[in-house]
Each structure stands twice: as structure tokens, then as C-alpha cells.
Amino acid sequence: MSHSETSDTSPADERTVETDHEGSWSANLEGERHAESEARVIEDAREAVAATRAGYHVNLVTHEAHGDPRDYLWDALDATTRPLTVEYVDRCGCGGHVTRVHVHEE
Template identity: 40%
Template sequence: MANTYADREPVTRRTHDHPWVANLEADEHATNQQLTVAEAVDAVEQTQPDHFVDLVTHEQHGHPMSYLYKAVRSIDRSVTLSDEGRCSCGGYVTRVTVYRRD
């Protein structure tokens, strides 16, 4: 039987060396803001320099500027955050671009 997934990157890959999306809108995220923040920080830490991760957060917590931005900026990485607006399901999208430290 041929491996039909030979050219496909597994979704479980932890280090991302390309732009990607971290979906933080599951039911567990809606009821647990600390989980959302912890997994957002982990997502940024798993993003390689010169790439970005779009953090999609649940609408239940409101705009991520009020609870997420400070935590992401406190990571020992050079990052920029940009508000990409709301997604079609009502959540919020924050783009975090990771840069190389000089």
C-alpha cells in the first residue's frame, strides 16, 4: 500500500518554520483564559524567526489586547503583534511575527 501522506507535513509538528495558525477557540479555551494564554505563549515559542503565527482566540474573553498581549511580549523573543480583526466565527486574530535577535 502506497503512503499517500509522504509529501504532507504532519499536523503534530511542534516547531514551525513557516507561517501558521494556532486555533485557540476550542471549548476548553472558551472556559479557561489561562489555558488560552499558556498555549498562545507556547505557539509563539514554537515559531521560528522570520515567520508568524496567527493566534485565533475565542470571543468569550473579549479582545486579546486586554489579557494576551502583555504575556506574549514578555517572552524572551523579538516579536511584533498586529490586530488582524475578527474571524468569521466571532473570535479574534492576532498576528505575532517572530524576528531574529541581533
């Protein structure tokens, strides 16, 4: 997985989350705009969970600037209406963190 992000993106490239993933996938929440805003990380993480079909998981790769995602992200994920299991995976080599969110059938 690449942890870099180009600075010359168009507005269409600003979307972090594609919709309706039919398998497990990873959402890169390590870009500059994520480093600048914890609220942006939470918003995009919720979108990533919403885009993940039941029976699969999404790895949320978060920027190191906000620290351990268990301290700021997990409560926001628990507040969603979908049945989820959230687990901390590890730190990335780049300093970020990986949280795996399993989405269950309703």
C-alpha cells in the same frame, strides 16, 4: 481555516501546538477548553510563539468568550524573551479574534 473542534478527542489530540513550525501558520485557540480558561489561551499562545521559527509569524485565533485579545493576551506575549511584533488582524466570522505575532531574529 476550520473553527470547529470535536468533543471526542484523545489526550494526544489535546495538544494545541505542534513544535518547530518552519513557516507561518495559525494556532486555533477557540476550542471549548480555551473558552473556559483565559489562562489556557495565554499558555497555548506562548507555546505557539515558541514553536514559530524566527522570520515567520503565527496567527493566534482566540475564542470570543474572552473578548479583545489586546486586553489580556498582548502583555503576556510581550513578556516573552523572544523579539516579537504583535498586531491585531480582525474578528473572525465566528466571533473570535485573530492576533498575528511576527517572530524576529534574536
